[in-house]
Amino acid sequence: MLTISDRGQQMPASPIRKLVPFAEAAKKKGTRVYHLNIGQPDIETPAPILDAVKHADIKVLEYSHSAGNESYRRKLVEYYKRVGIEVTHDQIMITTGGSEAILFGFFTCLNPGDEVIIPEPFYANYNGFACTAGVTVVPITSRIETGFALPPIAEFEKVITPRTRAIVVCNPNNPTGYLYSREEMEALREICLKHNLYLFSDEAYREFCYDGEYISAMQLDGLEENVVLMDTISKRYSACGARIGALVTKNKKVYDAAMKFAQARLSPPGLAQIMGEAAVDLPDSYFDEPKAEYQRRRDKLVSRLNAMPGVFCPNPGGAFYAIARLPIDDSDKFCQWLLEEFVYNNQTVMLAPATGFYGTPGLGKDEVRLAYVLNLEAIDAAMDCLEKALEVYPGRVEKAVVAAERVAG
Numbered sequence: 001m002l003t004i005s006d007r008g009q010q011m012p013a014s015p016i017r018k019l020v021p022f023a024e025a026a027k028k029k030g031t032r033v034y035h036l037n038i039g040q041p042d043i044e045t046p047a048p049i050l051d052a053v054k055h056a057d058i059k060v061l062e063y064s065h066s067a068g069n070e071s072y073r074r075k076l077v078e079y080y081k082r083v084g085i086e087v088t089h090d091q092i093m094i095t096t097g098g099s100e101a102i103l104f105g106f107f108t109c110l111n112p113g114d115e116v117i118i119p120e121p122f123y124a125n126y127n128g129f130a131c132t133a134g135v136t137v138v139p140i141t142s143r144i145e146t147g148f149a150l151p152p153i154a155e156f157e158k159v160i161t162p163r164t165r166a167i168v169v170c171n172p173n174n175p176t177g178y179l180y181s182r183e184e185m186e187a188l189r190e191i192c193l194k195h196n197l198y199l200f201s202d203e204a205y206r207e208f209c210y211d212g213e214y215i216s217a218m219q220l221d222g223l224e225e226n227v228v229l230m231d232t233i234s235k236r237y238s239a240c241g242a243r244i245g246a247l248v249t250k251n252k253k254v255y256d257a258a259m260k261f262a263q264a265r266l267s268p269p270g271l272a273q274i275m276g277e278a279a280v281d282l283p284d285s286y287f288d289e290p291k292a293e294y295q296r297r298r299d300k301l302v303s304r305l306n307a308m309p310g311v312f313c314p315n316p317g318g319a320f321y322a323i324a325r326l327p328i329d330d331s332d333k334f335c336q337w338l339l340e341e342f343v344y345n346n347q348t349v350m351l352a353p354a355t356g357f358y359g360t361p362g363l364g365k366d367e368v369r370l371a372y373v374l375n376l377e378a379i380d381a382a383m384d385c386l387e388k389a390l391e392v393y394p395g396r397v398e399k400a401v402v403a404a405e406r407v408a409g
Helices: 006-010 020-028 047-054 070-082 097-109 125-133 153-159 182-195 252-264 270-280 284-306 331-340 376-392 403-408
Strands: 032-035 092-095 115-120 136-141 164-170 198-202 227-232 245-248 321-325 347-350 367-371
Touching (some): 006 125, 020 032, 020 331, 032 376, 047 270, 070 092, 097 125, 097 227, 097 245, 097 252, 136 153, 153 182, 182 198, 284 321, 284 376, 331 347, 347 376
Parallel strands (some): 115 136, 115 164, 164 198
Antiparallel strands (some): 092 245, 227 245, 321 367
8 A cells, every 4th residue: 555654744734825725715615715815926027037038049048056046146246345244255155045055955954753843833844844854843832922032041041952953033023914023133142042952044134224223144153164044035026936045154074065955956947047146236125115114014904903802913023024912712723714704895815824923832822824915905805804804703701801911912
């Protein structure tokens, strides 16, 4: 009898995409679905980077170097310098999206059975990448009452074991939108040095910081050998389908070992590298309007949520995500109910249940993640749907939103 591997059975389903069949069924019935479940921006991909591909003089679309085109990597040196990160082109490896950068980092630095500490809620696919690499995720809980600030370093110390090899952070954070402060990043620096840990830093949203200062892990003094930076053009330039990212590290042993994985998959996407290279030439002012638009959307979403009875949503400092606590019994049931049974003015809203962003069983059952990637009119309409849904949801649970929580927002 044919069987599925243990790894295949243990691989978690995406909390972001697992409700897609229900959304498709709702659409077939003629219901308009507002997608706040996935970080797919509606901002137009910049024309110059699409034109770079259209006008490329290509006779044969060849394999690139396994590390990516040298011309692109040299361009990225300029980009990183502009954001305060000093690296050379031979410390940059182009990957098939940020996802492959994370996988290469895990494969290179961690053995099966090793442990990585990740503040939760965290990007759900970290679980999938860890499963693929045979690595155990050890979550430590960030709480909505503090706006999902980094847990105290004492909490990290409690879970460090002889198998602990790394800490993973996303800054600004997906799914919470939290922007880590300089003090928090310095605290991570100290614990990584103390326990000789890698610091994997996912910085896909650095251009979208609204409150506070963006601090890269690559800017932490004395941590040069420990940091593995994971990056992508997907959200930065609204080019999710390009599937082009980067692994950046000053640790030559890590880079050289990662190169073997890069060689095994041959090369990153060729046309997308042309896009990425052209993107570096966009003026710095390009980000002014997308950033301002996301901030307007954030302000609209958070204000609408916090005006709903029993709902609390901290104000995210960056990215384009927020997590809200709702007066519901079970976020998985609620999000499915929205698509299967609820309709308001022939519309409904698709959210991501927060349970899939926690590693600790039972957490996130009254929380959802919302991606404010739709225009203001659509966000208003989606919030109208959510407000009406909460009024009639059979599993509504009355909860007091304490004043201290409001302060966090």
